[in-house]
Amino acid sequence: MADPLCTRLKHIIVQTLRLEDITPEQIKDDEPLIGSGLALDSIDALELVVQLEKEFGIKISSSEESKQALASVSSLAAFIRTRVEPSRLPS
C-alpha cells in the first residue's frame, strides 16, 4: 500500500511545479528530484521548499538539509516525519 505522505508529496510536487507532462503516480518514491530524474532546477527547488515549509510548518534551512531532503520523494517523506507532529501528516 502506498505511503499517504509520499502520495501527498507527489501531488504537491506536480501542482507546485506545474509538471504538465507528468502525473503524481508516475513519480517513483526513490526517483532523484534534482538534476537527473525529474530534473528540477534551482528555482523549482526553491519553489518546492517554500511550498513544503508552508504546507507542513517546517523549516529547511541549509543546503545540506535540502540535499538530504530533496534527494527523492521517500527521503523527503522521511525528512518531514522527523520534524512534523504525526497529527499533521496525511493518513
Added chain:
Amino acid sequence: MTAETEHSAARNPGPDWGYAFLRLADKVLPEWLYRPLRGLGTAIAMAGMREQRRHSRDYLRLMLGREPGVREVFRHFFAFEESLMLKLRIANGRHIPCEYTEGAQDFRRWMEGGGPVFLGTMHVGVSDMLGFQIGGRGEHSVYLVRQQVGNSHDTERLERRFGGRVKFIWVNRPQDMIFALKDAAATPHAIAMQCDRVEHSARVEAFQFLGARRLFPFTIYHLALIFRRPVLLSVGVTKACGTSELHAAPVFELREGERREEALARARVHFQGFLTQVEVLLRRDPYVWYNFTALNPVAGQDMPSSR
C-alpha cells in the same frame, strides 16, 4: 567543476594588489596626472585581454554598423575602467548625486519609502553601484546577488563601508544561494540582481535586443511570483558633470487573483519594455555596455518553454 573550485578559479583581471594600488594612487596623485596614467594602464591591460577585445569589437561592430577602430575599442575599455575607478571612489566615501529621469518615478518612490522588492539591473554604466548607493542610504538594506570571484576586493571593501546594510548572495554557489535567497526574501529588504548575463541563470527567455531575439535571464520574475514581491528594473549612467542618471522601468507588481501565466505574460512585456529602454541608451552611448563577454545568444527555433 564544483561551485567551490569555480569560485576560486574565477577572478577579476589584474593582480591582487591592483585595487590597493589604485586607491593609493587616487589619494596621492592629482587627477590631471592620474587620468592619463589610468589610460596607459588600461591600454596595457587591454593588450593582454584578447578575448575581451574580441567581444568588445563584436559588440561595437554591431552598434556602430562598421568595423571599430583600435581607438574605439580602447574607449570602450577605458569607460569600463573609469566605472571601476568610480566604484573605488564610492567605496572610499565619495558621494555621487543621482538624478532620476522621466519614467523612474516608481523607483524614486521606492527609494524614498523602501519596502521588499526585487531590483534588477545590468552591466551598464554605473548600475553595478546601484546596490551600494541604496545601501548607503540609512533606511535601506540590500542583498546583492553576485558572482563571487577570487579577488573581489572592491566588493569586500564596499560591504565593509556600508556596515552590513549591503549583503551578498553568491550566485556561483547554487545550493547555498537558494537558502540565502529564501532567508533574504523573509526580510523587508531589497534583493538586487543582474539581469543581462545568462550564465548562472536558472530561467532564460528570448527578447528583442540589438536587432535579434536574444536570450536573457528571466529568473527575477519567477522569484517575484514565488515571494510575491514587486520588480524594479533600472540602470545608471554617469553624466559629464560627474553626477549619475538613473533610468528605470515602471514597477512590475503582481495583481490579486491573477493567474501565473497571465503574470508571466505581463512580465515578458515588462522586461521587453526595459530592454528597449536600455537599447535606446546604448544607441546614444555604446561605450557604457560593460559585458566584455559574448553578446547574449540569439534564440534558437526550439526554445525551452518557461514554467
